[in-house]
Amino acid sequence: MDCHSRREQLDAEILDGFSELIGRVIALGESMAQRLCVPSFFIKALHTLERPMAMKDLGKRMHCDPSFVTIVADMLEKRGLARRETHPSDRRVKNLVLTDDGLALKHRIEGEMATRMPWSHGLSQDECEQLLLLIRKMLNAEEPTDAAEADSPVGLVNADPPSPERADPPFPEPADPPSPELAGEVANALSAAPAPVG
Secondary structure (H helix, E strand, C coil): CCCHHHHHHHHHHHHHHHHHHHHHHHHHHHHHHHHHHHCCCCHHHHHHCCEEEEEHHHHHCCCHHHHHHHHHHHHHHHHHHHCEEEECCCEEEEEECCCCCCCHHHHHHHHHHHCCCCCHHHHHHHHHHHHHHHHHHHHCCCCCCCHHHHCCCCCCCCCEEEHHHHHHCCCCCCCCCHHHHHHHHHHHHHCCCCCCCC
């Protein structure tokens, strides 16, 4: 196999892997939302609101339009999980701030999610550190120019089940389990990735 075809195979397998991993993270969030009887987007909103945040900034970080952020804020307020406050330096801007109940629910969700993430039981502390560094490196990488994109084939995520030689290996027993804080950092870094295709 030449270098070019190996790179194409690697790209396809990485896309498949990320699609599967992000799909699992989303499924865990949806499962938890069902148990807590809250909409699944509450999980993302609570995770994103680590500090008072302008509605516009929340929309950017949740990758949604302003009208949807208003709906999210209204629902969080109605359940007593957040409140709107005037920005201290700009009275035209409204910040969304978690209440004590909102913070308690955020910490409960993040603690449980951190222990259930695939890297929490599949990777060691050192491996989680490496994973986080690689995710941050990818997120900080410059996108290719238009000319480079024109020369590069666009691949789609393979929706078929993996072949036996590409089947996921069982998770190894981690020698040094990652801390919940590190698991949360990895989840935060991954949450910036796009949702899986298909």
